[in-house]
Amino acid sequence: MSPDELHSRLLYVLLGFMPETAARLVLRGTLESLKLPSGELSVEVLPRVIHALEPATRHFMHPAQRPRLTLELKELLNAPFRGLPPRPASLPTPVPPPPPSPSPHLGTPLLTRPTVLLIRTEADATTARFTARSLCEELGGKGFECQKVATAVSELVRNQLSYAGGGTLQLQPQRTPRRLLRVLAQDQGPGIPDVALVLSGAYRSKTGLGMGLLGVKRLADRFEVRTGPTGTQVEFEVFL
CATH class of the missing domain: 1.10.150 (DNA polymerase; domain 1)
Structure with missing residues (x-):
């Protein structure tokens, strides 16, 4: 075959x-x-x-x-050489996750439900990157815009795997009043010390901690991070 x-x-x-x-x-x-x-x-x-x-x-x-x-x-x-398997006759309708609470700092309330991904393995990271790019393309994003989204998501999930043992990633498309993709990454890791210094670009780490976060900030049109000893939440938007 x-x-x-x-x-x-x-x-x-x-x-x-x-x-x-x-x-x-x-x-x-x-x-x-x-x-x-x-x-x-x-x-x-x-x-x-x-x-x-x-x-x-x-x-x-x-x-x-x-x-x-x-x-x-x-x-x-x-039996890979036999005929194609029959399609399922009927399937349960997937139950979408509830919409997120709108951030008071980032944009307007969103109109479509989010895609929520669990990040635990490298395969999950790959899925997250492709899902983000696919949603961007469905919104009509240009090639360089979708590459920005995919790169920023890749940096976030890599940080989650490297420093927090994983986390969750929420991808939220918005079509009106402005087309954009909002991303919310959350983990329960130890937090990021000196986050203000990290985001200033002056921080240097032998392990690379924080460098991906600075890259996300530079790629995003809007960016917000909250971190502490119980975890980190990063929210950003890319306009399309």
């Missing part, structure tokens, strides 16, 4: 559980996390891909759907 056929079959299964944009995003992010170009997909590496796909989908589907997705992926693994 050719790499294109395997790619199509994996995408077919995912499309039974999520919109096309999300399905392509999950598959692309999974392959990147495995450092596996789509042209190198083969029956031999299929078990690795399926193993990595299952956790990558958790941000895009209702938990009640996961057992059925796992079953369909295993059917594909056990």
